[in-house]
Amino acid sequence: MRIFWILLKKELHSFFVSPVAYVVLALVMVLNGFAFRAALSVLESAPSEGSIVSWSFHAMWFWLSYFFIFPLLTMRLFAEEKKLGTLETLFTAPVRAWQVVGSKYLASVIVYCVLWLPSLFNFKFAHWISGGQVELPGGAMQGAYLILVVMGMFNLAVGCFASALTANQIVAAIISFTLSLMHFLLGIFIMVVGRKISDTLVDIVNYFAATEHIRIFTAGLIDSRPLIYYLSMSLLFLTFTHHVVEFRRWRP
Amino acid sequence: MIDVQELTKQYAGRTAVNNISFKVEPGEIVGFLGPNGAGKSTTMRILSGYMPATSGRVQVAGFDVFQQSIQVRQSVGYMPEMAPLYTDMKVNEYLRFRAELKGLSGHAMRRRVGEVMELTGVTDMRKRLIGNLSKGYRQRVALADALVHKPKLLILDEPTNGLDPVQIRHVRDLLRNLKSKHTVLLSTHILHEVEQTCDRVIMIHQGRLRANNTPQNLTRQLRSTTLLHLEIDGTGEVAEKLTAITGVRKTTEEKILVHPWRKFTLRVEPEHDVRDAVMELAMQQKWRIREMHRQLPTLEDVFVELSMNAGIPSDIPTHVL
Numbered sequence: 001m002r003i004f005w006i007l008l009k010k011e012l013h014s015f016f017v018s019p020v021a022y023v024v025l026a027l028v029m030v031l032n033g034f035a036f037r038a039a040l041s042v043l044e045s046a047p048s049e050g051s052i053v054s055w056s057f058h059a060m061w062f063w064l065s066y067f068f069i070f071p072l073l074t075m076r077l078f079a080e081e082k083k084l085g086t087l088e089t090l091f092t093a094p095v096r097a098w099q100v101v102g103s104k105y106l107a108s109v110i111v112y113c114v115l116w117l118p119s120l121f122n123f124k125f126a127h128w129i130s131g132g133q134v135e136l137p138g139g140a141m142q143g144a145y146l147i148l149v150v151m152g153m154f155n156l157a158v159g160c161f162a163s164a165l166t167a168n169q170i171v172a173a174i175i176s177f178t179l180s181l182m183h184f185l186l187g188i189f190i191m192v193v194g195r196k197i198s199d200t201l202v203d204i205v206n207y208f209a210a211t212e213h214i215r216i217f218t219a220g221l222i223d224s225r226p227l228i229y230y231l232s233m234s235l236l237f238l239t240f241t242h243h244v245v246e247f248r249r250w251r252p
Numbered sequence: 253m254i255d256v257q258e259l260t261k262q263y264a265g266r267t268a269v270n271n272i273s274f275k276v277e278p279g280e281i282v283g284f285l286g287p288n289g290a291g292k293s294t295t296m297r298i299l300s301g302y303m304p305a306t307s308g309r310v311q312v313a314g315f316d317v318f319q320q321s322i323q324v325r326q327s328v329g330y331m332p333e334m335a336p337l338y339t340d341m342k343v344n345e346y347l348r349f350r351a352e353l354k355g356l357s358g359h360a361m362r363r364r365v366g367e368v369m370e371l372t373g374v375t376d377m378r379k380r381l382i383g384n385l386s387k388g389y390r391q392r393v394a395l396a397d398a399l400v401h402k403p404k405l406l407i408l409d410e411p412t413n414g415l416d417p418v419q420i421r422h423v424r425d426l427l428r429n430l431k432s433k434h435t436v437l438l439s440t441h442i443l444h445e446v447e448q449t450c451d452r453v454i455m456i457h458q459g460r461l462r463a464n465n466t467p468q469n470l471t472r473q474l475r476s477t478t479l480l481h482l483e484i485d486g487t488g489e490v491a492e493k494l495t496a497i498t499g500v501r502k503t504t505e506e507k508i509l510v511h512p513w514r515k516f517t518l519r520v521e522p523e524h525d526v527r528d529a530v531m532e533l534a535m536q537q538k539w540r541i542r543e544m545h546r547q548l549p550t551l552e553d554v555f556v557e558l559s560m561n562a563g564i565p566s567d568i569p570t571h572v573l
Contacts, residue, residue: 014338085334093350094326
């Protein structure tokens with residue numbers, strides 16, 4: 001466990017000395033600003049059932065930021081070490097593969113969580129400046145940030161896996177972007193063809209669909225099924241990553 | 253310290269290392285030689301626990317490299333070829349990180365990092381980003397990393413690659429000083445270094461073990477002739493008389509020096525030392541000698557001979573090779 005913390009510290013260090021974390025943070029803040037503005041204008045124009053939280057996470061701007069975060073945060077993790085050859089120095093120190101995979105993954109999850117802190121500030125600020133007229137329902141807030149974190153954990157695990165597959169960061173980014181996008185498009189698919197297909201199929205697809213999860217959670221409904229789905233899928237992709245890393249070393 | 257038995261490593265149909273066995277005793281400095289692509293780096297990666305062998309048994313410091321990989325890695329300081337390092341870290345940050353990974357902590361860790369920076373001469377660079385360092389300094393940082401946990405065994409893959417002559421001498425002195433505390437296995441292409449530093453040489457070629465002996469014995473076994481350079485003041489058929497000495501194969505007269513000095517090169521069979529006989533002949537013939545110099549084959553000649561499958565005809569003068 002000591003080794004794990006040392007590796008984690010080093011990974012966080014690499015995130016924050018490179019410009020990547022700051023560029024992503026800046027972009028996410030800008031796009032969050034747009035999403036927030038879009039949500040405010042919806043609430044201004046007409047009375048609405050949804051809160052500012054749910055409208056913010058329904059804006060196109062939110063989904064725009066959602067896609068580029070994961071490739072940018074994870075593409076470096078293994079690909080860069082392979083390119084530099086430092087994977088060799090790393091694995092000739094007394095470290096185990098799970099410690100390496102786990103520390104890289106956890107570092108990316110921590111950075112990801114930091115990215116969403118400014119949006120929290122947006123909501124609090126709107127609430128405060130409007131003298132409480134902009135309501136922040138507790139359930140919606142908790143639900144929204146909970147689903148953001150677990151969806152992030154899933155996509156970051158996918159990104160980790162993509163990065164372990166190649167020594168080229170661009171290829172890693174494209175793989176993780178494609179996988180995240182396909183996952184998202186499941187929800188769009190239902191929106192487009194929802195009435196033409198059987199209800200069972202709609203239910204099955206909705207079980208996987210990110211848009212549907214966001215809709216439920218930002219409304220303040222905390223459903224255990226998506227949580228279990230995302231967490232178990234994260235674990236699955238981390239296991240894949242571990243195997244890829246180990247396999248490269250133990251290939252006969 | 254190292255016990256390799258019948259080690260074989262295959263990559264997708266290509267055999268990189270073919271059934272090699274050797275041992276390294278504690279306290280030895282062993283040079284690991286061979287042309288590029290001979291399987292040196294592969295063997296060293298297996299020894300350091302980075303890669304598994306296809307077959308064979310490898311023990312390092314009493315631990316099996318496959319079954320007890322963590323213990324092996326704890327006892328080995330490995331410096332990979334090209335010295336890969338994290339370019340976004342500062343020298344002292346990097347060394348502290350590595351020292352912590354290898355089990356040091358707190359005050360002891362800081363002191364040890366200071367020591368190895370001093371040993372390898374990177375103390376002045378400790379606040380610099382590794383990405384901004386020259387090749388020579390990166391090489392030394394990698395060496396400092398290999399040394400930081402006081403490993404029983406150092407495995408260094410071309411540690412002097414890319415260094416300037418002064419730095420090479422520095423590394424050589426460093427390795428000699430380490431000898432009392434560590435066992436060292438190093439690969440290099442600078443054979444002069446090996447002759448000066450190593451107790452023993454292991455040579456591989458095309459994945460097979462070609463030689464395993466002291467540098468002195470290897471050069472002695474070489475089939476090439478030794479050369480004897482002579483400068484003589486003598487008239488007449490000097491060359492013929494010299495060739496008549498037992499053990500001399502051939503005498504050639506080189507360019508004439510300032511009169512009356514003449515220069516000869518004798519090719520002598522390796523098992524003979526004809527210097528006494530030459531001296532006697534000179535006294536008997538009333539020749540004056542102002543230089544007599546014996547040139548033994550170097551490790552470089554051994555290396556070239558073993559690397560060439562056909563071998564070398566024995567009458568090619570060694571300095572031509």
